[in-house]
Amino acid sequence: MATQLDSTLLKQVADALPDIRSRQITATLNLLNDGNTIPFVSRYRKEMTGSLDEVQIRTVQDTWNHFEKLANRKTEVINSITEQKALTPKLQQQITAATTVQEVEDLYLPYKQKRRTKATIAKEAGLMPFAKWLLGFHKESVETEAAKYINPDKELPDVEAVLAGVHEILAEAFSEEASFREFIRDYTRSHAKLTTTVKSKGKEADEDGVYQQYYEFEQPFTKMAAYQTLAINRGEKAGVLRVSLDVDTDAIMNFFHFRTVGHRQGPAVAVIEDAYADTYKRFIGPAIERELRNELTDAANEHAIKVFGTNLYHLLMQAPMKGKIVLGFDPAYRTGCKLAVMDANGKYLDKLVIYPHKPAPANKRAAAAGEFHDFLEKYQVEMIAIGNGTASRESEIFVSDVLKGIKRDVEYVIVNEAGASVYSASQAARDEFPDLHVEQRSAISIGRRLQDPLAELVKIDPQSVGVGQYQHDVPNKELSAQLDTVVETAVNQVGVNLNTASSELLEHISGLNKTIANNVVAYRNENGRYTDRRQLKKVPRLGPKAYEQAVGFLRIIGGKNPLDNTDVHPESYPVANEILTLTNTDVDSLGSDEFKQATAKLDKHAIATETGAGLETVTDILDSLAKPGRDLRDDMPAPLLRHDVLTIEDLKPGMELQGTVRNVIDFGAFVDVGVKHDGLVHISKLTKRFVKNPAEIVSVGDIVTVWVDSVDLNRQRIQLTMLKPNEE
Structure with a gap:
């Protein structure tokens, strides 16, 4: 049994996902905690989840993991501050109420163990009372007060040394104030511009001019595109570009003044102003720039990984060329x-x-x-x-x-x-x-x-299949995790032939791993082809849970029981047999017109009530029985067949062609029209209406009609359009 779900976390997940009911969230998380896979839950537990699809189930899982990670970090921080005997009720309330990990880290910053700083040395020298005195904005002379702290034994030989030490204490204190960082972070995010310039020897390092468009570049932070971020990062790493996040600091200095000085006057004001200006220059400014650059990079990585995943899915789901030598x-x-x-x-x-x-x-x-x-x-x-x-x-x-x-x-x-x-x-x-x-x-x-594109491509590292965008710039761990998810989704949506599937294909099936997949193939090699799904129970290491998760996605063509060639789960065979009885048909008639006509007259609600199965399960069973051995990919565009050759020299502006979409990226789609080089359909040429994401219009594997826009024979580049010439 799964452990009891934390009610506080459940509420946070429910608040974050208003389109999914609390009951669905709880049921989904309980199912996943019980060791069920996402493909299995999505397909065979619809009554419990309210028919959530795989994307929604993953969203529930990811959101739960996010809040669980946040809760764990809050606990760690509270425990650490408690051990330092510095936790106050107000601070604990602030940490508990924080909604992001960044907020928690900002609050924890003053209590975080750090290397010995100039401020630490100044505190050890006894200057903390002087810092508090300055923040009291007394009318007495700062220099006169500073003279009281002169102590050569503590490396404070004169007033200048005392003022330098207290400056460090104030600067560090301002830098660790969570509310200061929060304002400056939000202001910079909203108003900063990302600027790039070419380094003095940058052009020498960029012989091919790959980064030429970024030699002088400026873009508001909020309008940075993912591909721009990744290209700029690469140019910076290559030593070509100098990158900065520029923001008007007047508003930030005014904020500091309002929060630290306000309407108060006196000799201490100049010292405080100097301290907060320095804390921004040395501490907060660079830290916020790093954070926001990382934020841009993380968002760009996430987007690039999503683009790759979408393209890979459509590549895997291309229609197979069945029954052909x-x-x-x-x-x-x-x-x-x-x-x-x-x-x-x-x-x-x-x-x-x-x-x-x-x-x-x-x-x-x-x-x-x-x-x-x-x-x-x-x-x-x-x-x-x-x-x-x-x-x-x-x-x-x-x-x-x-x-x-x-x-x-x-x-x-x-x-x-x-x-x-x-x-x-x-x-x-x-x-x-x-x-x-x-x-x-x-x-x-x-x-x-x-x-069979799916069966063959799963044998290859997904990063090598050539449908990504900047895949070599993004974190390998996150990319691999996303691509594994895509492959798992595609394989289980299609299902596999138990008697022909390779171990590489089988290991992506719900509930199976590499070892069990190898054992499934080894059992087949030793005992001959599978004739009954129940034979899987004899496969070493394939226990009851793995069998439950996997068996519905494994098909046997020409086996003892025709139901084994459907995606009806064996646990639902009694319901399927009841349907056959009600229609006066048998398993040999599955998929026939006679069967479809007979099932059209059935009352699904009555069957669900009588058998105890849910309405969703009954509906899925009827669909499966009507199309035994069905393959979702049969509805996808078939490969574009050719008899004759076309060369780039044959292409003329306005020429109409058919092509296959090979890759979809942020700024358009590359289409194979039968010449050596793929042509680019720019995002502005995909359709007459405004398009933010090319994937809204085309997918990898689509067969599209295009017209030649222009041909550059010297650079071997082809520009295409999906707009008819009279629609341009």
Whole structure:
């Protein structure tokens, strides 16, 4: 059983998520605490959560974790100040009422253990009473009062030394005042401008002019875009740019004066003014600038990670090319093009190396077309997946020419091969194909990406698949966590074939880990194909909880029980069988028109009441029975098939083309229109209306109609538009 949830934290989470009811939040957190996974809760516990989806469940979890972390930090701080015998009721109330970790840290700052400072030394020398005297704004001479504290034994030989010491005490005290930091932080955030200039030798370090647009740059802090922040950070790190956060300090000095001096007068005023000006210059100003720069960076990182995650999800969810014999074509010049053919189920059949391009010898180039033609005919290849790397353009021309001599309908697709070489050299690839060279494994990966993008891409480090934005600038730990979440979501939404899934695919299934996934495959290899979901209970290390979490996402095609090829959970098989009884049908009729007509007449509410299942569960079961073996990806755009070759020289302004969206970034989308280089559709050219986020309009894998805007042959750049020429 889960531990009792803290009622205070529950209220904070509920207040932070007004669109989700308290009952849903409590139920969700209890389910997660009981060891249930988010995909399982989202799919099979809808009655308990009120049908929260995965995004909402993660939001509940993240919000709870945030407030729990905040509560833990408050406890640590209160305990620390208590140990110092410095905790007052007012301070405890302030810490308890704080709503952010930053507020807590501001309040804790005066009590935080720190290195021995000039202010500490001045206090040890006995100058604290003098500091308090100054804050009393007495009319007596400051120098006369200071003279009372002269003590050569404590390194206070004269009035000047005494004033310097008390200055340090006041400056440090002002810097540790939480309300001062809060105002200055908020004011700077609202009014500052981020300014960049090129360093004296910055241009030498920036030979290609990558950061040229930031040599003289100024932008209000509140209007900084994520890509600007990350680019500026990189330029600063590379030694090209000097970066500062500039703000008019008059308002800050006026605030200091109002809070420390007010309407009071006297000789001490000048000393106080000098102290607060110095505390801003030395302590608060630089600290706030660091905090706000970090705030910008954190927000930019979060945004970049989100962009990458969204693109990765759509890449993984691309429609598979089912039931086709596919040839993977890994292009190359000198070392030859590596070919690998897979049957309709992705099983590797054969390999071939051909040499159609220079600098291969003339005799090998002459033989390449015939060898390729015969290889296609031998295996009756229906689809060719050409990698988009080196020699891709020449290989596409070669393939197109050979296909003209084949009477069958054979088409080709240009496949993004990003990460294929990473997989090919991995231990997983060596284990799967120990007798093949790296390049031959790469050809298999390219072909399988077309057959089943999800199953193949999960074998590759997500950061290597080429759909990110500044992914090398963001924290690796956070990026990896987000991408793992995306992969988990995609894999469980689709489900996997228990008899063909690799261990790399299975380890992303709800409830499974790498060890159990390997055991699932090992059991299959030792005992033959799975024919019943219950066989999973015999897999080593796959206990009752793991079985409960995983089994609904694992499909068996052609097994003993057709229900095993649906996403109906075995715990709901009695309900499914009751539905079959009510419709006078059986499991062999699942998905048929007869079954759909019979279920259309059923009363879902009555079934829910009679079986004790919830209405949401009954609805999901009916949908699953109507579409056994369904694949969400079948509703996604199919790959864009090509017969002939287009070159960048063929492109003319106004030309209409179809293309595949390869990447979506902050300022637009890159589209593959069948030439070597992807074209950019700028955000302003996606649609006639204003768009803040290109992902509102397009996603990776979308097939879009575009028009050529301009072509720069020298720089090999293509500008595209999704606005019809007469709509510009």
